[in-house]
Amino acid sequence: MYIKESKQKYDAIVIGSGITGGWAAKEFCEKGFKTLLIERGRIVEHRKDYIGEGKPPWVQPLRSKVSLSDVEQQYRIQKNCYAFNDSTKHFFGNDQDLPYVTANDTDFWWIRANQLGGKSLLWHRFCYRWSDFDFNANRLDGFGNDWPIRYKDLQRWYQYVERHVGICGQKEGLVQLPDSEFLPPFDMTAPELEIKKKLEKMFPDRKLIHGRQAHLTKPSALHLKQGRGQCQARNECQKGCSFGAYFSTQSSTLPDAAKTGLLQIAPNSVVESLIFDPASNRVKGVRVIDNEDLSEREYFANVVFLCASTLGSTQILLNSKNKAFPNGLANRSGVLGHYLMDHNYNAWANADIPGFEDAFYSGRRPGGLYIPNFYFKPDPKRPFLRGYGMSAGTYREGWTSIQHQDGIGLAFKQRLQMPGKWRFWLGAQGEMLPRFENCVQLHTSKKDKWGIPLLEINCRFSDNEQRMMEDAAEQGYRMLEKIGLENVKSGLHNKPPGSGIHELGTARMGRDPKESVLNGYNQCHDIPNLFVTDGSSFCSSAVQNPSLTFMAMTVRAVNYAVKEVAARRI
Template structure:
């Protein structure tokens, strides 16, 4: 018999981080920089910054279909394609839905976008970065919805600043308590139409503000990263490091310490719970290339596989102590799935005939939430923001009779109008009946059980979405736009901002995590991705993941030093 007696010592680390997306990259960086030996587990392939962005510098004519969406994309990225333009320029950063499906039991209202690679969705995210405020942190308690957040803005504000300084976020200071200012680089500039609409909104609606978006694209260089090139091809990977991703920012910092072991193709099946110590002692990993399973061990485990994937790992972590999933004493694990609902409006503007746009700005405008800020709306709780932009398209129509230089001139001529579109992002309330669980019947290409999602919009979301379309149309018409139309659908679309399935709270009877993102009853496991949120706000959530992760890592390190973990 040949026993590998060194297996456990060789597979033991100070900390294990599961998932290399936005929050996982942050956890790996924070822990390694403080001297911890960290194993970073990623279920997908490795992606090296710069060299593994195969389409980043390609022109449209270098693609077989000109970079357009194909029948193959319609089949393999059908659901994700509702939110992202998945095509031959970027499909390598998205999960193939045929090989890795998920089940929706009621309808297909929910969109789950996934990126199984080192960097995860940080390679394809929209990069909009906004802080939650106490309007968000206090809402559940004030309205008797869900559970009260165990933190308030003052608890996380320093960590927002900490994250923003490293990430590099362009934006303007506005002095709005319900959309707190951050540590901003110089803002990008609005187009002439956007400036006009912003001024008209301010004139007509004193309580409304349209500003330039706050985005994690550099307008000033940082060490190891160049400025945004205004190419707006971020979803191909940015060799300049012009936008924040795990690959361009946090991972290089972690690797520089010499304390990081990165293991791609590592599908975490479950957390191993030790009944004698009442702590987790490690994780079980399925090697995605060989099909073999391994066990890895650590004092502390951070679960950052993304909202749904983290929850599936926890649900699959069964022990005598936790027969219904790790930390699931409350029965809330997997429940309260939330995302943002969205709807669209748009119109045209006849003016600024002597103006055009410069470059392809990787950003848009932002209309700050104005519903239920000071006055109570009679039809719904919470609120929504708008994101969008105004630009001048090319003429392009006609020209069939032209040839050569005349055709080129025609195709590059601007249209005789401008256009503007707005997309609302509305808050969804937590509801126990929206949930994810492990499928008993369906498995993915590698034999792992898939997610089964039960999800529907409730009356509050439907009423809010209807109001957003009405108000979007009204604002554009007041600003002088013509041909203004909104979505005809009474049912809003889903964003990819899923949160809430392992929520924070003040009581283990109603939540999964405490105010430090620790699992109740298993204090050496932390969850700091979207699963941890107790409400969804209406702002993009990724900056909050970063701040919560940095905060939880700081707490974990102090607890390790005190030998409490």
């Protein structure tokens, strides 16, 4: 299955093996297409290469910390990710080998996972459908172009993806957050159930619901057939899960693609550019540089799907410029590289929960709760456009909460064995407006070790996002205080774009080829056999995590491409 050189012409080439690339490969193979999956990083085999799995901190040299020298030399950016530690660092990109540039005094955290499976091994697994409030937002307030699709265009594809992925949650009937096909949710704790009751009584427009995550709480026959098992509630997902209990390329889509016998994979293959044929106005292949020995090779296909991540796909398109497309491939509109977005997590609130001293919880639930966007309807009186959701959850303090307090002797040691106070926390996830000035381009002189021009990123949160986070901190404080929690605090972070790890935009879809790169099926307006189905295709960021929508759009695009090939229009 793993290849290096190849003389054959494939039916389809998929670039990138993360969440979208894995789905594209699966769908093409199951529809009878000979498919090549190109991955710039190393091979990661399910179970075998989860080298940090099951290793507790006390067996690690620095108790799960990464040495300061390694951090400064190799992981200066990657260390900012919540999932980064000594048990997971092998799944992160090396900043020394993967440089980029920021412009105009901006900052950006580009978190990367260059290996087979990509960030599907590291993601936080939250899966929320988008609604028509999200797809209509640009049209209503004039920021960004109008989406060429609506919820009804994705509804059946959401269902298809959800049944395969396995998403735990509960039907709520919310207009702003459509229900999915659900497995049973994880249990709420006793304090969470009490907080939910009080919050929804005092704030009828705000529901505290189960977080919807790609975890197999009760595997279906389909999941068992995939070789996946039930979630063990270890909350060590980023180390890799041999149970296959959370969705990843390795546990789910890759095995299905492989069993068709139609899949080949070219690992350690850094895509330098796409090979364009001006006579036919088609992309005929992909030019790659070997990740290890820097040799060059080419692969050819009838259809090419770019699934290399928002910034990765855009870098490839920009570097594929030619006489027909001097500003980047498929960029007659001039918007390629523009309208970069990320989610804004810069507001928080927390408090102590009185009582419940006789209650605790079993296991380590891998996900929390969620307050869906209650600002989903436009309001001219609001001091900002769009809205935010809030992640939430409870925990009971353990020994770490008193590790810096004074104490000595037997009594102090005994206290370390007893649980402390119950705590409740909120964290905002705000929408970022699509703005032309938030953009990426190729640096004019600096190149990486493969000879590819570095990306220069120019992106910052606007005053709108700042006002939104100020409101989120204020509302968080107000909610926790009103429901009777104690020692309520709230505040703001100052993390830059990229910290949400939800990069979107830069090759957006749209109805008008003059202001967009892709049509409503993720097909390039300018080049019929080229599709882009990762986050770069998005016209807005909404509030919800985007991964479920990535998957639904990818499956829909493959279905469309296969029909177009059959009709000889590609």
